[in-house]
Amino acid sequence: MNYFRTAILLAGLTGLFMGVGYLIGGASGATIALVVAAGMNLFAYWNSDRMVLSMHGAQEVDARSAPDLVNLVGQLARNAGLPMPRVFIMHEDQPNAFATGRNPQNAAVAVTTGLVNQLSREELAGVIAHELAHIKNHDTLIMTITATIAGAISMIAQFGMFFGGNRENGPGIIGSIAMMILAPLAAMLVQMAISRTREYAADDMGARISGQPMWLASALAKISNAAHQIPNPEAERNPATAHMFIINPLSGQGMDNLFATHPSTENRIAALQRLAGEFGGRGGFTTTAQAAPRGPWNGGGRRGPWG
Template sequence: MNYFRTAILLAGLTALFMGVGYLIGGAGGATIALLIAAATNLFAYWNSDRMVLSMYGAHEVDARSAPELVNLVATLAGRAGLPMPRVFLMDNPQPNAFATGRNPENAAVAVTTGLVQSLGREELAGVIAHELAHIKNYDTLLMTITATIAGAISMLAQFGMFFGGNRDNNHGPGIIGSIAMMILAPLGAMLVQMAISRTREYAADDLGGRIVGQPMALASALVKISNAAHVIPNEEAERNPATAHMFIINPLSGRGMDNLFSTHPSTENRIAELQRLAAELGSQGGMAAPTRPPQSPRRGPWTAPRGSGAAPRGPWG
């Protein structure tokens, strides 16, 4: 997705925000909504990464508290030509991960405890490489700003339901209009999120597979994460669905409208693209990715016994 199209989509989110403001308060409401959107964008630029990390209870780890995880991120960041990002851990049983930050110099990679407990080292490396690809492509700023604006649209639409339905208000949409706005405005924001996110996931898979050098390790990880996401709930994501597009796999349970309006491409299509990449790179990982559910939790890669002397495997080691 080129930058022009991305700018158009972000402008669409801002226009939607203004449209909801207009329905609530006429031209004055639209102007106020524009000012709020500008302030939201500015605030999101500087603070959205901290907001999202705090929302998911992520805590930062370092070479002392999680040596192998941090060393793995550092190795892959070096291969990607990126500065070392901050590394965060989320205490969540669902295997998943996301990256955030306004630029590569202020980036962070966050993974769940479920991810490090259910994936092998090569699979974990593939996931981290995917997130580093988002950082390298400057997707992280776009994704966090999109999440912030989409969440604001949903809140404004709900606000309009309570204060825009007065029939005596010349500018108000009325009861029926308010109900429609409460449903259609978040739906419109979700569709824009889908347009922004899906192509960027394919691009991050491609670059991530090249960074790690084993595209099928990433494919295997995607299958395990996708299987687990349908059976292991992510309560924070369910409460904040506007952030779902930031994760490597949709963290929502799939109930209701989640699957119909998923911000992610299908896992099958992503694996097919990774298989093509593996063939292109002449990788030995051309076998099909496993489709069994994740195995029972095990010790994470940062808890390996000290002094074990085990050397990391794979071209990234």
């Protein structure tokens, strides 16, 4: 059902994009809009991972610079039946993470220093498993396509307002103004709906990859609480990437409504608790919450080179 909903939302976004192009330039405008979108998506397909990682100042680590972290990612990737992704560290105090890449063979997982310093090993495993689920589900490509089309809609709507749109069959001045406002808004709503749909699916699959739903539930509670208190300057400068993170990194976001990039943390935890019940209650919240906030990256208290 999640894939069906995503397909419907993507179709709606594409239809909206074509509709805006038609209002601006008729049939030829719709064709031009399609060509522009195809070009943007082609560029994003090959370069989106490098662009996003660069935006957030992510630095790649390996088995020598971060052996425990890389080893944990490798173990979970094997559980998921995935090739080993590249591993990156972002120097941000806010605990958070995202995955990127056009396919599982060209994927990367990026985590902040705040995440590795504030979560237990079990919680970190839950987060990484969630990001690997995005890779396995090809969500990273879907998110790139939706972001690209949504951005193209905004661009074309503004272009139509500037040039007055299709003068023969166009919407007129008032219609053009309405299109400039409503088309990007509609695109944003569809983009957010797709993001929320994929987050629930990644939570479910990530819990199955780790085998412990409550590891992720505990991590989500900690990350959500910290995200409202610790700013993420790079994310604030690049808000278009907010939907890629496991928890919205932007300030003032937490409502499970049309304007939220993520489902509410409470709803996500409740779904994971139900899944844990199906698993027989393994990976209880109490055990994880009582664990010392040190992980595989610091060797029992020794901070990594990025600390």
